[in-house]
Amino acid sequence: MKKALLPVLMLSSLINTAHAADWFKNNDALTQVHKHLLNNDLPQMFDSLVEVWQINASEYREEHLNTLFAQALNKDCGKTLTKKTLPDWISSVVIKRMMIQSPGRDTFRVEINVESSNNIKNITFEKWVDKVVSSDSEFSKDDQGGNGSSDHRYYKRYNLSTQLNPGLYRLSVKTDARDSWSTWVILGKVVTRQQVRWASKDTWLIDKKELLNPYCPLPKLDVGLFDYVDEKYDKVWGKSYESDYPKSLANEDLPNDRYVLAVSMVQSRWQGDISVEQVQTISKTYDISSEEELK
Known part of the structure; x- marks a missing residue:
């Protein structure tokens, strides 16, 4: 046989x-x-x-x-995916694919962060062919320079109804002086290697779903408290961790108030000089009072 x-x-x-x-x-x-x-x-x-x-x-x-x-x-991890470099008037580009999980609701965003020495007029992010990812968008400028430089930070945020699909995208940046730069961006499927979830009212756990890519940065854990002022969430406290992730808030001297506690798992890769981040955030209201102190 x-x-x-x-x-x-x-x-x-x-x-x-x-x-x-x-x-x-x-x-x-x-x-x-x-x-x-x-x-x-x-x-x-x-x-x-x-x-x-x-x-x-x-x-x-x-x-x-x-x-x-x-x-x-x-x-x-994408460092040599392309030989194309950023123009001399752009020092940093970060593309963030974001999923925010709050009680009873999941929201999705894509955010483009650009640091530039020039005045940026607009940032656009389109899916091939010529399809703006969302009509619900916001463009803003942060007057604080990044990394101690004189550059300014610019943000373009698109609010989405669902997770951004994999595929081919076109990123374009235009300045007041009519300088422009654009590049192709390929986004793959969302791969959740590590995921954060609530374990109790004020503690969280990190589930390891897949092995990490050894060539990529370690996933970063961002923890922040936000205050709702004038119809806007302002961060009043925050810390980032690249290892030894905490599972609850440490003792912090903060006024008694009701905040929004947000815990984010950030996983990064590159496309040449561009950083692409996948951000999963869990959030809920968090009360600080004289009877209930941060652990």
Whole structure:
């Protein structure tokens, strides 16, 4: 029986090899993605992947593209995905995909943070082809420079009805002086490697869902208290942790009041010089009174 099985296995192997050889004789963009990935040529792989995304892909192909993109991130977390650099008037770009879970409601956002020495007029983020991700958006400027520099921080926030889909996007930045810069951005499927959840009224736990990418920064835990003033949430206290994550608030000298407690798990990767963050936030009201002190 084993002797009869061996020729069948050999024939199957030959057929598969022949199909693979025929497949690699193709010279379409998807074949180029595979070839560049196998050769560790990530910039060329990224350019070919952009070209494939520009084709109306089927659901099967989209799943395949997401798998290829995830494999590319396993090389160096996206640091060498593209050789394109930021212009000299932009010092930092951060793209945040955000999910905020509050009691009885989940909200979704995408936020673009740009630090620049020039006056930014607008930031746009569109899904291919020419589709603004949401008509509910807000553009703002923070007069405080980042990292001690004289640059200003600019924010473009899009409020979404659902999680932002994977795919090809176009990021554009324009200044008052008519300088402009744009780039392609590829977003893969949301991968929750670590997730934060409430364990009790004022404590939380971090569930480890998948192994971390060793080439990416460690997930960061942000904890903050917000006060609702003039129809706006102002942060009154906050800390970030890159290890030894706490499970509750430490003793802090804060006025007695009702706050919103927000705990965020931030997982980061790169696309060349651009930082892409996946942010999961849980929030709830939190009362501080003379009878109830922070643990």
